[in-house]
Amino acid sequence: MNVTMKQVEGGVCAAAGFSANGLNCGLNPDRNKNDLALIWSEKECTAAAVYTTNKVKGAPILVTKKHLAATGNKARAVIVNSKNANTCNADGEEKAQMMCDLAAAELGIKADEVIVASTGVIGQKLPIEPIRDHVQELARGLSPQNHGKAANAIMTTDTYAKETAVSFTLDGKTCTVGGMAKGSGMIHPNMATTLNFVTTDVAISSEMIQKALSEIVKVTYNCLSIDGDTSTNDMVSILANGMAENTPVTAEGEDYDTFRQALYQVLMTLTKMLAKDGEGASKMLECTCSGAPDQDTAIIIAKSVIRSPLFKCAMFGEDANWGRILCAIGYADAEFDINKVDVDLASSKGTIAVCRNAAGVDFSEEKAKEILEEDEIYINIDLHQGEASAKAWGCDLTYDYVKINGDYRS
Missing domain, CATH: 3.60.70.12 (L-amino peptidase D-ALA esterase/amidase)
Known part of the structure; x- marks a missing residue:
């Protein structure tokens, strides 16, 4: 409602x-x-x-x-x-x-x-x-x-x-x-x-x-x-x-x-x-998993991507390394057909398709870089296996995170 x-x-x-x-x-x-x-x-x-x-x-x-x-x-x-x-x-x-x-x-x-x-x-x-x-x-x-x-x-x-x-x-x-x-x-x-x-x-x-x-x-x-x-x-x-x-x-x-x-x-x-406002963060990341067979599956997959240190580092580097997204989807503890998965990257600068049916598609690295330069990045995953959806939130992983936690007690 x-x-x-x-x-x-x-x-x-x-x-x-x-x-x-x-x-x-x-x-x-x-x-x-x-x-x-x-x-x-x-x-x-x-x-x-x-x-x-x-x-x-x-x-x-x-x-x-x-x-x-x-x-x-x-x-x-x-x-x-x-x-x-x-x-x-x-x-x-x-x-x-x-x-x-x-x-x-x-x-x-x-x-x-x-x-x-x-x-x-x-x-x-x-x-x-x-x-x-x-x-x-x-x-x-x-x-x-x-x-x-x-x-x-x-x-x-x-x-x-x-x-x-x-x-x-x-x-x-x-x-x-x-x-x-x-x-x-x-x-x-x-x-x-x-x-x-x-x-x-x-x-x-x-x-x-x-x-x-x-x-x-x-x-x-x-x-x-x-x-x-x-x-x-x-x-x-x-x-x-x-x-x-x-x-x-x-x-x-x-x-x-x-x-x-x-x-x-x-x-x-x-x-x-x-x-x-994550420690040392330069970007807010929002991952949406749609087309899931149920909400729990959508939550598990969205969280798996947001938690991935490799993916978080790629976002800090403004690198459209979508393989890290597929990797995180793949080790999510849920049942689904990976071969139907689509992935888009988006920001206020636009949206770009990077993966269709679990395979890479041609895209402009220049356009992807422009999209990932923004401070709010959206990762959109479509499983094409149902009507459920969920979101997860996180941030990129930066040099400053280590600096902050290296001297936290001081």
Whole structure:
């Protein structure tokens, strides 16, 4: 179904009833960079989350899981820090809980109504003192206008803050979904990838919001790969406070589909922002696999191409080496007839066919070079074996990626 979506400003504060703030508490020695953020809802929210599949999980994830289980998937606030992942530390859960306790005391709520997250270096103890000393200032500065400060506070190697929001009509009410994300490296399927915080004023049950989030994550964040490393702290959470006053969405149907489409728009936009800002990246890559027998096959193939280091290097070199695409399609763990596969390369400079029926076709290397000089490249694969399709996102692999990760701890 097609629903009219309007892009709006405000990120995680675009929806009614949400405020945020961010500041530098001293975890990051660069005082021009925020490192602590808070998101707050005027009313209790239905909450949902999806977490990293890494067996090593950051302490904040373990604490957040406990809190949502204790409250029946309800929450009022999110506190998050950057620069330190609070992972693989003996006192990690204690520190994560202390962050929640500190935020709850300032907000006048219970500690288990707080979602907590951290990002940064793994294996270094998190000093709680800077957070303790600045949480009052953080809470007192909560404002719908401070969404940008919060988005800045979760950045690590990101080169810019990532925010988006859309408004739409549901049950005759104007509703909004907004979000912010961070992530530049250690990004690889499957979920989650990066840190992502989403808010909405839609009234929706915990079952339906979890269902929508899990479904949309599968075709957005789970189809994003920067470098093949799945982080320990990855999480996407969503808070829904119901302040739009629509009839609560409690089952599948038209209203659920409308909300789901809005959530897809927000998460897809953030996914593309994350792909474009991959560590050292010079190009955003979007691979579309169509004509697949089913969606899972399309997802597997699109992700296989996006993950290929050889292909990513070719895109950095602006080399139309389409054989690397066929190679990545060929080792994808799915059943299909490779001999029917077509491949095109495209950008704002045009489209060029490079492969038909799994064989090369004559094309202009000059035209291909012109197409690949752009900073957004589209790889279009048609299997000609069904009606399903899917997209995956990533970036090229550059010299700067190695430089960034060679001295990450410094």
